[in-house]
Amino acid sequence: MNTSTTNAPPAPESNILLNVNGIEVIYNHVVLVLKGVSLQVPEGRIVAILGGNGAGKTTTLRAISNLLKGERGEVTKGMIEYRGERVEALSPSDLVRRGVVQVMEGRHCFAHLTIEENLLAGAYTRSDKGEIAANLDKVYTYFPRLKTRRTSQAAYTSGGEQQMCAIGRALMSNPNMVLLDEPSMGLAPQIVEEVFEIVKDLNAKEKVSFLLAEQNTMVALRYADFGYIVENGRIVMEGAAQELASNEDVKEFYLGLSGEGRKSFREVKHYRRRKRWLS
Amino acid sequence: MGFFLETLFGGLMAGMLYSLVALGFVLIYKASGVFNFAQGAMVLFAALAMARFAEWFPKWFGFESLLLANLLAFIAAMAMMVVLAWAIERLCLSKLVNQEGITLLMATLGIAYFLDGFGQTLFGSDIYSINVGMPKDPAFILEGMFEGGVMVSKEDLVAAVIAALLVIVLALFFQKTKTGRALRAVADDHQAAQSIGIPLNTIWVIVWSVAGFAALIAGIIWGSKLGVQFTLSLVALKALPVVILGGLTSVPGAIIGGLIIGVGEKLSEIYIGPMLGGGIEIWFAYVLALGFLLVRPQGLFGEKIIDRV
Incomplete structure (x- = not known):
C-alpha cells in the first residue's frame, strides 16, 4: 500500500471522538472488503x-x-474506539x-x-x-x-x-x-x-x-x-477539505476536472490512478 | 328465518375462534416477517399446559378452589409461553437473521413438530379438559320475533366477547405504546430499526410472547369447548385461509376474515351443501382464499404494498 499523501495526518487533537485503527472487514468469511482502514473524527x-x-x-x-x-460481515482486524472505549x-x-x-x-x-x-x-x-x-x-x-x-x-x-x-x-x-x-x-x-x-x-x-x-x-x-x-x-x-478540493489528482479523478478541461479516457484514467495510488 | 339466524350465529362464533388463531399469525408476521407455521402447535402447547397445570396444582399444593387453580395455571402457562418465546428467539431466530423467508418458514415448521411432540412428552397425550367455568347451557334470544326464538350458545358468546377484548387491547398496544410502535417499525424495516437502537432480539421475544398469549387464549376457549387433544394443532390450518382473506398484516383483518370464513362455511354447508352432496365445510374456506389470492392478494385489510417508482 502506498499512501502517497501529500498532506500530514490531522494534527493530533486531544478530543478525538472516534478513532478507527487499521480495520479489516471480511464478508461471508471470504470476501475481504476493507484492507486496513484508519480514520479519526x-x-x-x-x-x-x-x-x-x-x-x-x-x-x-x-x-x-x-x-x-446482518450483512454477514465482520471486523477481523484492527480496533474502533469511541471516546477511548473499544466498541x-x-x-x-x-x-x-x-x-x-x-x-x-x-x-x-x-x-x-x-x-x-x-x-x-x-x-x-x-x-x-x-x-x-x-x-x-x-x-x-x-x-x-x-x-x-x-x-x-x-x-x-x-x-x-x-x-x-x-x-x-x-x-x-x-x-x-x-x-x-x-x-x-x-x-x-x-x-x-x-x-x-x-x-x-x-x-x-x-x-x-x-x-x-x-x-x-x-x-x-x-x-x-x-x-x-x-x-x-x-x-x-x-x-483538510480545501486541500483535497484543490489537489490535482482529486480534481481529475473525482471532480471530473483537469488541466486540459474535461476528458473521458476511462482506461487511461484507471491506469494512471493505479500507477499513482494503488501500485 | 330463525334457522338461518341460528346458522349465522353459529358461523360467527366458529369464525371468532379462527380469528383468535389467525391473530397469532398476524402478530408474528407483522413484527418479524416470519410466517409462523408453529402457531397451531403453540395453541396446543398452551392449552395442554393450562389443562394440566389446573389439574396438578390443587394436587401439589393441596387446595380445592377451582378459581385459584385456573388462575395459577393461567399464570404458569403464560410463563411457559414467554420462556418458549425466549428459547425460540435464542436458539433459532437469532441464528437466522437476514435469511430468506423460506428458510424461516421451514424453521417454524420444525418448531411446530417439535412443540407437538414436546408438549405431549411434558403433559401427556390423552384428551384433557379445561374448565374455566364457561357457561355450557344455550340461551334463546329474539323470542318475541320468532317462534321458539333463536338458540345461541352462551359459551360462544363469552368467547366472542373475550376475543373482541383481546383485539381491542392488541390494537391499543400497537398504536399507542412505545413498544408497539417499535414492533411496527421492526415490521417495516428491521435494519433501519436496528440502526436507531431498537434491539431486535428483545422485540422478537416480546412479539412471540404476545403471540403466545393469543395462542393461550385461543387454546383455553377451544379447549374448554372441544377438549384438549392433538387435533387442536390442526386448527391452525383453518387459520391460513383466514389470514389470506383478511390480510397477513392486519389485526382487524384477522377478525373480519375469521368471521367471514366461519359464516361462509356454515351457510354454504346448509344451503349449497345438499346440492353438491355435502362436505363443503371442509374445503369452502380454501376455495374462498384462493379466489381472494387472484383478485386481492394483500387480503381485505392487508397493507397495500407501497412502492415508489
Whole structure:
C-alpha cells in the first residue's frame, strides 16, 4: 500500500471522538472488503469518506455502527474506539445509547408509519418524556418540512423529505455522532444543498459530529472539514477539505476536472490512478 | 328465518375462534416477517399446559378452589409461553437473521413438530379438559320475533366477547405504546430499526410472547369447548385461509376474515351443501382464499404494498 499523501495526518487533537485503527472487514468469511482502514473524527467536526462505488465507504460506517452482522460481515482486524472505549463488541443499540447513530444509505424510513411516528421510533433508547418532546420540537425546527408532513405515511413523502425524516429520526436519540451514509443519493441538487445546509447547521449549533460517506465529492468537500479518500478498501489520500478540493489528482479523478478541461479516457484514467495510488 | 339466524350465529362464533388463531399469525408476521407455521402447535402447547397445570396444582399444593387453580395455571402457562418465546428467539431466530423467508418458514415448521411432540412428552397425550367455568347451557334470544326464538350458545358468546377484548387491547398496544410502535417499525424495516437502537432480539421475544398469549387464549376457549387433544394443532390450518382473506398484516383483518370464513362455511354447508352432496365445510374456506389470492392478494385489510417508482 502506498499512501502517497501529500498532506500530514490531522494534527493530533486531544478530543478525538472516534478513532478507527487499521480495520479489516471480511464478508461471508471470504470476501475481504476493507484492507486496513484508519480514520479519526475529532469532536464537533464533519469528516467525509469519499470514493466510488464499492470502495468500502458504507462498509466502514457499518463496521463502526456494528450493523455488519446482518450483512454477514465482520471486523477481523484492527480496533474502533469511541471516546477511548473499544466498541467493536457492542450491539447497535448499545452504541446508540452511547451517542453513535447511523443514518443508512437509501433512507430506510418506516414506510407504513407516519413521519411523526418515524421520529418517535427514533427515540426508542430515550425514556424521559420531556426530553423526547424537546427533541421532537428541535427536529421540527431544523426540518420545518417534516412538520407539515407529520401525519403522512413516510412512504408517500418525497425523497428529500424521507432523507430528512431519516436524519431527524437519528437525531431523536440525542446523538453526539451521526454516521451519515450517502445523504445525497437520488436527490435533486437543490435538495442536496438543503440537506447539507441542515447538517452544517446541526454541526455548528448542536455540536453534533458527522462522519459522512459520499460519492458526491464536490458537495461533500464543500461542507466537510476533513476528508478521506477510499479506494479498493484502503485509504489512499486524506487531508483538510480545501486541500483535497484543490489537489490535482482529486480534481481529475473525482471532480471530473483537469488541466486540459474535461476528458473521458476511462482506461487511461484507471491506469494512471493505479500507477499513482494503488501500485 | 330463525334457522338461518341460528346458522349465522353459529358461523360467527366458529369464525371468532379462527380469528383468535389467525391473530397469532398476524402478530408474528407483522413484527418479524416470519410466517409462523408453529402457531397451531403453540395453541396446543398452551392449552395442554393450562389443562394440566389446573389439574396438578390443587394436587401439589393441596387446595380445592377451582378459581385459584385456573388462575395459577393461567399464570404458569403464560410463563411457559414467554420462556418458549425466549428459547425460540435464542436458539433459532437469532441464528437466522437476514435469511430468506423460506428458510424461516421451514424453521417454524420444525418448531411446530417439535412443540407437538414436546408438549405431549411434558403433559401427556390423552384428551384433557379445561374448565374455566364457561357457561355450557344455550340461551334463546329474539323470542318475541320468532317462534321458539333463536338458540345461541352462551359459551360462544363469552368467547366472542373475550376475543373482541383481546383485539381491542392488541390494537391499543400497537398504536399507542412505545413498544408497539417499535414492533411496527421492526415490521417495516428491521435494519433501519436496528440502526436507531431498537434491539431486535428483545422485540422478537416480546412479539412471540404476545403471540403466545393469543395462542393461550385461543387454546383455553377451544379447549374448554372441544377438549384438549392433538387435533387442536390442526386448527391452525383453518387459520391460513383466514389470514389470506383478511390480510397477513392486519389485526382487524384477522377478525373480519375469521368471521367471514366461519359464516361462509356454515351457510354454504346448509344451503349449497345438499346440492353438491355435502362436505363443503371442509374445503369452502380454501376455495374462498384462493379466489381472494387472484383478485386481492394483500387480503381485505392487508397493507397495500407501497412502492415508489
